[in-house]
Amino acid sequence: MDMQHSVEKPRNLNLLARGGSNDRSLIGDKHPFAFILAPNRYAMPNDTLVSLDLPGLIKLRSGKVREVFDLGETLLFVATDRLSAFDVILPDPIPDKGAILNQISAFWFERIQLAPNHFVTADFARFPTELQPFQAQLAGRSMIVRKTKPLPVECVVRGYLAGSGWKDYQATGGVCGHELPSGLQLASELPEPIFTPSTKNEAGHDLNIDWAQCCAMIGEPGAEKVRALSLQIYRAGKEHAAACGIVVADTKFEFGLVGEELLLIDECLTPDSSRFWPADSYRPGQSPPSFDKQFVRDYLETLDWNKTPPGPRLPADVIEKTSAKYREAFRRLTEHEIA
Numbered sequence: 088m089d090m091q092h093s094v095e096k097p098r099n100l101n102l103l104a105r106g107g108s109n110d111r112s113l114i115g116d117k118h119p120f121a122f123i124l125a126p127n128r129y130a131m132p133n134d135t136l137v138s139l140d141l142p143g144l145i146k147l148r149s150g151k152v153r154e155v156f157d158l159g160e161t162l163l164f165v166a167t168d169r170l171s172a173f174d175v176i177l178p179d180p181i182p183d184k185g186a187i188l189n190q191i192s193a194f195w196f197e198r199i200q201l202a203p204n205h206f207v208t209a210d211f212a213r214f215p216t217e218l219q220p221f222q223a224q225l226a227g228r229s230m231i232v233r234k235t236k237p238l239p240v241e242c243v244v245r246g247y248l249a250g251s252g253w254k255d256y257q258a259t260g261g262v263c264g265h266e267l268p269s270g271l272q273l274a275s276e277l278p279e280p281i282f283t284p285s286t287k288n289e290a291g292h293d294l295n296i297d298w299a300q301c302c303a304m305i306g307e308p309g310a311e312k313v314r315a316l317s318l319q320i321y322r323a324g325k326e327h328a329a330a331c332g333i334v335v336a337d338t339k340f341e342f343g344l345v346g347e348e349l350l351l352i353d354e355c356l357t358p359d360s361s362r363f364w365p366a367d368s369y370r371p372g373q374s375p376p377s378f379d380k381q382f383v384r385d386y387l388e389t390l391d392w393n394k395t396p397p398g399p400r401l402p403a404d405v406i407e408k409t410s411a412k413y414r415e416a417f418r419r420l421t422e423h424e425i426a
């Protein structure tokens with residue numbers, strides 16, 4: 088597929104397309120995204136949020152960032168303003184972060200046409216009646232998704248050498264069993280994006296698995312399918328982000344089943360599920376700054392902190408600069424200001 092022609096920036100296509108996100112008539116099957124007149128902006132919450140309980144609703148889990156509530160056949164995903172660095176949740180919330188993460192995922196889910204996904208709505212006005220009393224806590228930072236049975240693998244796609252991939256390459260000359268040409272540098276683009284699945288590990292770090300293990304866990308046809316979809320969605324997302332000045336070095340997708348139906352779930356191409364690098368300062372051989380957490384990491388490195396909980400408080404200027412970075416990622420990707 089020629090991605091140059093299949094990905095355009097939303098500004099260009101917003102004028103053309105109409106209808107809901109399932110209206111394929113205007114875009115044809117070849118296009119990875121439908122740049123429909125989707126509501127890119129939802130009202131922003133005023134206050135920061137670090138955790139949430141909703142009276143009368145069952146909270147299924149509280150992750151590093153999100154709170155998940157059970158609505159029966161659907162789930163309510165609420166993105167808080169928590170920030171984790173070095174896998175420790177820090178005590179200070181980052182203003183707007185939750186809403187931005189939520190709305191970046193919504194942006195992709197409303198447009199990606201390569202696979203059906205779990206997204207129902209991020210428009211608070213369309214949330215179920217039982218949630219309407221909670222507008223102050225939910226509007227802007229939450230979405231309703233279809234409840235699935237998540238596959239037990241994390242579908243990691245890497246387009247550049249970074250993190251554990253770089254360490255693996257230095258040790259073995261490849262990444263997760265994928266052979267690679269010699270002479271690549273830190274942050275080099277790979278000849279082709281590679282699929283490097285891992286297990287979902289509740290406690291601690293995910294473990295990389297090889298292709299045979301992936302097939303053993305979810306069956307070969309399923310493995311083939313999620314590999315193909317992950318690579319396609321990554322390529323399409325990378326292409327769009329590149330046009331917006333963001334390098335998507337790698338990312339993680341999850342898939343889930345509703346009966347036989349395979350859906351893209353969880354979050355999608357966010358700064359939390361991906362490595363975003365600013366394209367303008369990207370240089371192979373140099374460690375690229377993380378798009379969002381660089382100020383926090385830089386600050387934490389100046390402290391005498393052993394990277395175990397509890398995390399330290401952050402100075403106001405680090406909080407503000409980090410919040411600004413999230414807003415910038417949103418603005419670049421969607422070409423909208425966060426409202």
Ligand SMILES: Nc1ncnc2c1ncn2[C@@H]1O[C@H](COP(=O)(O)OP(=O)(O)O)[C@@H](O)[C@H]1O
Pocket residue numbers: 148149150151152153154155162205232233234235236237341343352353354
């Ligand atoms: N549509 C869905 N149906 C069922 N489970 C889902 C769906 N989307 C995501 N999940 C699961 O919800 C959980 C989200 O929690 P987690 O990722 O720990 O939160 P956080 O991202 O805040 O750390 C993951 O285990 C993910 O597999």
Ligand SMILES: [Mg+2]
Pocket residue numbers: 150
């Ligand atoms: Mg997660």
